[in-house]
Amino acid sequence: xxxxxxxxxxxxxxxxxxxxxxxxxxxxxxxxxxxxxxxxxxxxxxxxxxxxxxxxxxxxxxxxxxxxxxxxxxxxxxxxxxxxxxxxxxxxxxxxxxxxxxxxxxxxxxxxxxxxxxxxxxxxxxxxxxxxxxxxxxxxxxxxxxxxxxxxxxxxxxxxxxxxxxxxxxxxxxxxxxxxxxxxxxxxxxxxxxxxxxxxxxxxxxxxxxxxxxxxxxxxxxxxxxxxxxxxxxxxxxxxxxxxxxxxxxxxxxxxxxxxxxxxxxxxxxxxxxxxxxxxxxxxxxxxxxxxxxxxxxxxxxxxxxxxxxxxxxxxxxxxxxxxxxxxxxxxxxxxxxxxxxxxxxx
Numbered sequence: 001x002x003x004x005x006x007x008x009x010x011x012x013x014x015x016x017x018x019x020x021x022x023x024x025x026x027x028x029x030x031x032x033x034x035x036x037x038x039x040x041x042x043x044x045x046x047x048x049x050x051x052x053x054x055x056x057x058x059x060x061x062x063x064x065x066x067x068x069x070x071x072x073x074x075x076x077x078x079x080x081x082x083x084x085x086x087x088x089x090x091x092x093x094x095x096x097x098x099x100x101x102x103x104x105x106x107x108x109x110x111x112x113x114x115x116x117x118x119x120x121x122x123x124x125x126x127x128x129x130x131x132x133x134x135x136x137x138x139x140x141x142x143x144x145x146x147x148x149x150x151x152x153x154x155x156x157x158x159x160x161x162x163x164x165x166x167x168x169x170x171x172x173x174x175x176x177x178x179x180x181x182x183x184x185x186x187x188x189x190x191x192x193x194x195x196x197x198x199x200x201x202x203x204x205x206x207x208x209x210x211x212x213x214x215x216x217x218x219x220x221x222x223x224x225x226x227x228x229x230x231x232x233x234x235x236x237x238x239x240x241x242x243x244x245x246x247x248x249x250x251x252x253x254x255x256x257x258x259x260x261x262x263x264x265x266x267x268x269x270x271x272x273x274x275x276x277x278x279x280x281x282x283x284x285x286x287x288x289x290x291x292x293x294x295x296x297x298x299x300x301x302x303x304x305x306x307x308x309x310x311x312x313x314x315x316x317x318x319x320x321x322x323x324x325x326x327x328x329x330x331x332x333x334x335x336x337x338x339x340x341x342x343x344x345x346x347x
Contacts, residue, residue: 007059015059027081027083039076040292043113047085067335073341074292076288079111087118097129098129113287116236134294146306151234157317162276170193171194173231174250175197175199175234176231176257178206197228199217255278260277267332320333
């Protein structure tokens, strides 16, 4: 990979490679933009197949965070970090404290939080080495329930746009990924009368969804082909690609996963197929709204956080309207709406 070419093209300000052999740490921190403020973005821990794959992921995710934070009106820039390792096997307090020291060395340019493969306990270890971390015990804590509720509100907005009503009763949802966010989205949908078919690579999560929520279960590779009203990706990114897009049997794509499209061309292909895409960095913005509350200078208030989630359906409807009026994809419309915030600051 031509690292400088990649960072120049995506507009990154700084990419930091973090190595601490004693702690077993191999991590990358990518700061995409600090135009609107310090770069806020979670720490992902994943057993990447290669270092290049990890770098590609963190570059894409950090850019998305810039747009997500701007779209949510947070006055924060965008960044992201990844630790290369198995989150089920390689976690230690020393690993996260070592990562925290690298965060501290950036002097507040990057603020970390939990993401896929990390949790509140991990953030508490990081906080032993740096103050530039959110999502801590006794404060905003685990952002997953808030993220999930924001996704739920976004799904309702997309359903209203397509069907004329946001009533989910009887709507069929194919949900991919039953992690902390995906499971909560599944619960909210089920309680609203939707019929959920789900898939996950972990048997215990599948069992929980089946026994507690009454979800139908399919093999992970078959989730794309489930006839449904809404396909809801709540796992990893780039899952809408040349191998999956023609298998989708839905009217809406709306879920919690970051970077759902392999690239922007797939937004056009969804549009050509008559499938409404809810841009991921808007619909899954609840988590950053939640952790950013710790940076507000006021005592954390979950009630205030949930009130702020109304920005998600409002922003999505603005995006859908621009897409329809201009004949552009919802992905392009989302970028246009969000980039106006940068233009005001630069001007």
